Amino acid sequence: MTQGQSAADPLVATLYRSLKRIAAGKLGPGSARKSLQVTDLVHEAYLRLDWGDGLEGELDQRRFLAAASKAMRSVLVDKARARSSLKRQQPGQRVALDDVLDRFSENAVDLLALEEALERLEDVDEPMARAVELRFFAGLATPEIAEVLGVPRRTLERRWAATRAWLYKQVR
């Protein structure tokens, strides 16, 4: 982790709580509570966002989502790595984002194995690696992913099923 990252941890914790309050009661009807649970993660991811150059004001939503999901992936995988090394040294110790990490790990079988598989997938099928990021790490639905990647929805659905099956085999 970078220096800036570690310095940010207490801030993230602080923001986490204030956002939690928003999630708990201040959002109007129709707002999605569930996403706000991951504020901590989101904020960490933010610190890693690669904004590209010379941005002021206008920002392409598609690029934004792609960058954000990539950043989420990097945060979670780093956390998972940190946890696995910590667990070896101090069993039972909890780390930041542990609960969030647990939930992601449940759905990924093993985050570190998934990362390894994703890296291989990137070599042969970059768009599908992006699709995994958008779906699993950022929680986008298929039509949105299709839009971000600029591929037809049906194609994406078919490739997603096959890619998911392949990844499942890799991480199991």
Added chain:
Amino acid sequence: MNRSRWERMQEVLQQALSLPAEDREAFLERECAEDEALRSEVRSMLDTPDPSFLEHPELEEAEIVERSPDLAPGTRVGDFELVRVLGRGGAGVVYLAQQRPLDRLVAVKILAQGLGPSDQRISRFAVEAIAAAKLRHANVVRVLSAGEADGCRYIAMEFIDGCDLDTALSATRRREADAPLPLFEQPVYVTRVVEIVRDVASALDYAHRNGILHRDVKPQNILLDRDGKPYVGDFGLAKDLLAETISVSGQILGTPYYMSPEQAQAKSVEVDRRSDVFSLGAVLYEALTLRRPFEGDSIHRVLASICSSEPTSVRKLNARVHRDLDTICVKALEKRRSLRFESAGQLARELQRFLDREPLTIRRTLPPVRLARKYLQYRMPMTSFLLVMLTFVGVEFTSQVSHARNTEASVLAVEKQAALAKDDEARRRVRSAAVGLKAPNLNADQLARIDALLAEIDSVAWHLAAEGDREYAGALTRRGDERDEYLDRARQLWWRASRLAPDDEDLRLGASRSLLPRVSFSSNEAGLVVSYRRVDRSTGDLLPEQDLGVTPLEPVEMPRGYYRLLARSSQGGMAEISLHVDQRAQEYSVLFQVRATQVTEGMALIGGSTCRVRDGARRERVVEVDPFWIDEAEVSIADYGEFLAETGYPPPAYWLRHSPSYFKGLLDPSAERDSEMVALWGEYPMSGVTLDEARAYAAWRGKRLPTAAEWLLAAGGPRSRGLPWKNDWHSLARWLADKLSWACGEDESFRRQHAVLRLGSTRIEKGARRHVLSAKSVRDPGYVQTAGRNGLRLFHVLGNVKEWTDTVYVSQRDGEVVPESGAFVVLGGGWDSPINLGAGPYTVDCLERKLAGAPNFSVGFRCAKSL
């Protein structure tokens, strides 16, 4: 696995998965008959994965780490006895407390505990206290004291008995009977909300003027007392602009819904008072519509929406909102800071104007479409107009019109002039003359002709405006430098258009979107005639002179670009100033200092001529150069020292830092001057100055820097690009040897020690690197000496130091010739110029590119002056 293998596998797997489970094996047998490995691989992948696999997890409330417990009522913290929790902020919990000795109720914010020590949070806490304690404003929550007691860090604040705006808005949403704000449907609701936001804006303006940004303006931080008076509280993320910054660049500080785009992009270095303006704009929007301007079902999307989407118009959501308020919201919520209100104070004033039912002073941002449509309606025969390219004599013309007694003669004069008008400025004058002519004594035919003229000019204006819109729209999809380029073109087109038809409201409104920088002028005497010449961006050439007016002058909006500004006094004095208007600032100020007497001593007069110029894009052009004066020699260290001593201008930082210590005393007016040093070194050329420093010197002398074309003309003459020896390097070798003995002739030891010039090698040797040749004692055999023309003698064209010119360096990029940002042309030879005798002639036009802000000891300058 390679790509083709992957694709093959995808294909088989996709088809297999689309089949019912029982048909899959048969399909694989058929499909992968040849490829047993693929078959078994695909087969192994057909087991149904866990349905949750790779689904984004839904995270529940219960998983959130619990915060530390609140302190119980009755707990003592220093003088304070806690009564109850009032609220929780980012950095701590706020309690209502009784302050014992004074027996008053206060709000005490206690830094959150239980999260482990964090220096950063503690220091933010301290900064908050220090920052907020400075503020005394009727609409700012007052900080009473701060400190540490009983293991808690606290800030005691004025207790505002009431609720925050967020709670008030929620009550309004729920239509509660005792809501703090009037009923949403009542007209007084809007007034009330505007009053609140106006007060908050003036409070923020006050804080900003005291160097404090709030950074987290949101309804939760706006407290309303029982009378509904608003107070801005919780400068929790306030960053004291004057104190050392504690926030690590790149952290997101603030609540997402009200963040400005620059905050959402975690560009903390760029956050300024306009970021608070944006957040307050979002609060105003929400209060007027009961909806946040930027929503999203995740923080990602809220932030993406802030950065990329335009909020629904306020009036669409609440028809009772006046158009002016909509205008105010749009302006506060502009994505680009430069388009927003420039301060919270301006926002407060516009809101007050709205309350007073006065017209706003800001202009509405128009969608490009509307203007394009208007342009289409105006499509008229303008080709003839655009094709006429003849000389224009504007000033005489205007007087001609005003003095003509015969109206028909006037109309004819205007028409004739219109036909002759070759540029925008000329057209503008024709237009104002034509408008002035539309007097009652014109007959119908004459009126029709004048109207036709006006329509023609206006159609040109609209054409320009539509072009500007296209550029503007195009720029929005581009990035960085390229976008600036396009925006700039759009601005220039808008500017030209609005000048052509100055009384056209729509054009004026449209042009306001481009918000040009303002240039204000001051001068040492009144009555100076001020004009400007724009510098052509693609060539660096000066375009024809245009009038600005007579001092004292109102500030003028000018598009981005390079200008030469001229001020002339009636006594023949003149001041010239180079100005670079760019996007780094909105305001520029120019000071003209006209000297009564023309200083031309030590200058050579060069007659107007044409000159062949080569630029960084390797284009060779012939440029027309007006007659000018140019310094015979480069500016010396003593000259520059005189300038510093007389004006108090700061000594060149680069010089002070990098030159040998015994040199520094030459220039630093505060240091004791060593007369021996001055005598020894003062006559050497000044170098190591930035272009701006050189310009400042020139302005002080009542001069300016030469353009590249002028410099080349003065150095090389109209026909020759080279020095007299042309391609004959033997002559050059002789000349160099001469130069060396000139330089060191009287100082044999110096020559032995330093100035060993080895012919055939490429440079003057180490040790003599600073200044081998003195500025005044050695004279280059400039071409004139041999050619003898004009009796001109220019020194050190090749020797000593290279020289700044005031010409923008253009180069070729992606097939387009563009000026390089901040780069200027440096010409001539200097002590460090590689003189490669084998490679051919060493000519004066060995053009170099230097950044204006990057000085170098091998670059000096000489001044020039227009006639």
